[in-house]
Amino acid sequence: MGHVKGKNYKFAYIWVGNSETQCPGQCAWPFHQPIYGPQAAPLVAPNNDVGMDGLVINLGGLLAGTATNPFGNGYYQGDAEAPLEAASACPGVYAKGAYPGYAGDLLVDSTTGASYNAHGTNGRKYLLPALYDPSTSKCSTLV
Numbered sequence: 001m002g003h004v005k006g007k008n009y010k011f012a013y014i015w016v017g018n019s020e021t022q023c024p025g026q027c028a029w030p031f032h033q034p035i036y037g038p039q040a041a042p043l044v045a046p047n048n049d050v051g052m053d054g055l056v057i058n059l060g061g062l063l064a065g066t067a068t069n070p071f072g073n074g075y076y077q078g079d080a081e082a083p084l085e086a087a088s089a090c091p092g093v094y095a096k097g098a099y100p101g102y103a104g105d106l107l108v109d110s111t112t113g114a115s116y117n118a119h120g121t122n123g124r125k126y127l128l129p130a131l132y133d134p135s136t137s138k139c140s141t142l143v
Contacts, residue, residue, distance in 0.1 A: 012070035014062040019054025028054035029092070030103040030115070030127075038101025043115040046125035053127065057094075060128045061087030077132070089132035090139035098130070098141075107143055117142045 019028035025035030031045040031053055045053035065085035068075040076083030095104025095117055106115040109125060116125035130139040 010071055012066045014066055016055050016058045018051035019058060020051030027058050040101055044113045046114040046116040046127060056126050057129055064131050086131045087129045090130040093130035093139045094127055095141050095143045
């Protein structure tokens with residue numbers, strides 16, 4: 001809670017760091033070997049930086065959660081004490097056909113072999129998480 005000019009305000013915020021150095025086997029997957037589950041080879045990161053490409057995945061999921069459930073009383077599934085938010089309801093899903101240990105049928109850059117599902121500015125490519133779609137009760141992917 002913040003205090004500005006005699007009034008109290010709530011602020012939603014998120015924090016993300018370098019996925020490769022801080023939590024490689026968890027929050028840098030599928031660009032890093034997972035610490036548990038199926039042990040398939042990691043995918044090639046689209047910007048050739050496992051830490052920052054992992055950060056983009058986490059930032060995307062956290063932004064979706066912050067927008068839809070900023071104070072814990074917005075959109076979520078399940079118990080309020082352990083809510084599944086827009087992205088956390090679809091763990092490890094990045095494209096159609098995903099299952100545990102397989103990110104899905106992603107686009108692959110023919111030059112670098114990097115996997116991605118989103119195009120950014122200046123030809124950049126990114127991998128963004130699937131989001132839960134309450135109208136279909138399914139995880140919605142970009143590809």
